[in-house]
Amino acid sequence: MPEIHTKASAIGHAECLVIGGGVIGSSIAYHAAREGHNTIMLERLLPGEGASKAAVGMLAAESEEFTDPELARFARTSRDAFPELVRELERLSGVSVEFRTEGFVTPFRSETEGHERWKAARTQENDHAEWWDARELARRIPGLDRQTIGAIYRSKETQLAPVQLCRAYAGAAAVLGASIWSGTHAKQLVVQNGRIRGVVTDKGFFTCNQVIIAGGLDSMQLLEQVGFHYPxxxxxxxxxxxxxxxxxxxxxxxxxxxxxxxxxxxxxxxxxxxxxxxxxxxxxxxxxxxxxxxxxxxxxxxxxxxxxxxxxxxxxxxAAERPFIGAVPGLEGVYAAVGHYRNGVLLSDATGRAMAALLAGAGAVELGISGFSAECL
The missing domain is CATH 3.30.9.10 (D-Amino Acid Oxidase, subunit A, domain 2)
Incomplete structure (x- = not known):
């Protein structure tokens, strides 16, 4: 892989430089700062103004019915951390994320399908789910379609405002010492002797010890610069x-x-x-x-x-139908967290925690994310 060099004077230095201020990048910046890392986050727009702005904010770890066991565990771990996380983010940032805990209802019109899914839910969710029959549904949700024969109620499922969550992550990160650069486009990674040295942006050159690429669809260009293909x-x-x-x-x-x-x-x-x-x-x-x-x-x-x-x-x-969370092979100090599809809000906390731990030297196996690493591509 050819090395990239620059003579630009640095306008900032970070131990950890996060590229992307969506819900994933903002969570990583928060958790890195929380662990005491000197952190800079670069966002091309404003935090939460990209793909995160289009989300509706569901933390649907069980309702989503993940078929990948490792991803299912990761999702539930992330969802279960949100009550405490929300309290801490709101305390630090002063931003309300409009957290709601009433639970989710999955309705059915087919008795066969409903009871098959109910049986599977009881097996997979350790008895957290409840079955509501048509009478209970009519009492709980007035005006639901009369052909609904029942529903699975999941009390642990929660939801919030996704843009507010991004702002809370970023605000809390800033309170903890992170520097947030909005309106800053990361254009080129700077690599010397097999390790990251910095990032060239439209505002200037930032030096860093570690870079985390978490810019959603924009991440592909930066990853391909260093020879890593994760479509x-x-x-x-x-x-x-x-x-x-x-x-x-x-x-x-x-x-x-x-x-x-x-x-x-x-x-x-x-x-x-x-x-x-x-x-x-x-x-x-x-x-x-x-x-x-x-x-x-x-x-x-x-x-x-x-x-x-x-x-x-x-x-x-x-394209691999699972996120990539880990070190980019062949380079020292380059990491990525990309490909979360429609579960970025749900997976944001667990991703941020895992990445902060990786930066501190933890291994993917001990963190339970080996299936999201380069070895599984």
Whole structure:
């Protein structure tokens, strides 16, 4: 691999330099600073203004039904850390992440499918789930489609405001001593004698001992500069926010074809489409009409809701169908955390903790993330 050299004068130095201020990069910056590392975070936009802005903020470790056991454990570990994490982030940053703990409901119209999924849930989730029959559902969620025969209720599932979470991570990191550089585009890694020396940006040159690439889809170019190929591709997701002024929804509805997520001020966020290899963030009429049709099929009074806004974003999906979290092979001091797809918010805490531990010398096996490392590519 050819080495990259620069004569630029450094405008900053960090023990740990994090590239990317989305939910993953911001979490890494927070956890690195919390462990006492001298940390700089570079973000091309503002923290949370990229893919994280398009999320709806669900911590769906069980509802997502991960088929990869290691990823499932990682997701649950991350979700379970959020109550304490939120308290600490809000205390340090002063930013409310609008954390909600009412739980998630996965409804079914087919008795066979419902009871098969219920049996699997009981096996996989150590009896945390509950089965609600049609009568219990009618009591808990007035106005749910009458053909619903029952639902799995997961009390441990939580949700929050994703952009606020990014701001809380970044704000808390800054309080702990990290330097946050918004509007700064990382353009080139600087490598000498097989180890990282710094990063060239549109604002100048930063030196560092360790660099963590966590910039979502933008990460591929930087990784390929140093000969590491971990293909990512965009999956566009569209969502819509409406207002249910009468009888606002209390629980998040996480169905197979749609999710309805209640937020503050009687808002209901409805998502999301999944369009692989779409590289624009435009919201389409087809996408919105499909979302509203599926949402109103489960909760008919959505048809009477007031429109608030729509949005779309590009999720960074890994071709390997699992995130990469670890050291980039063949180089000293270069790490990456990419490819979290639509679970970046959920996996952010565990990813940040794992990366901070890796930077301090811990091994992937002892951290339970060996399946996300270069050896498993």
């Amino acid at each position: 990512l591709y965009p999956v566009k997701g569209e969502a819509i926010a409406v207002s249910l002024k009468e009888h606002p929804l209390e629980y998040t509805i996480y169905a197979d074809d749609i999710y309805l997520v209640p937020k503050q001020n009687n808002e209901l966020w409805i998502g999301a489409t999944s369009l692989p290899h779409h590289d624009n963030d435009e919201v389409t009429i087809a996408g919105l009409t499909g979302l509203l049709a599926r949402a109103s099929a489960w909760l008919p009074r959505v048809r009477e809701a007031s429109f608030i806004r729509t949005w779309a974003g590009l999720r960074p999906q890994a």
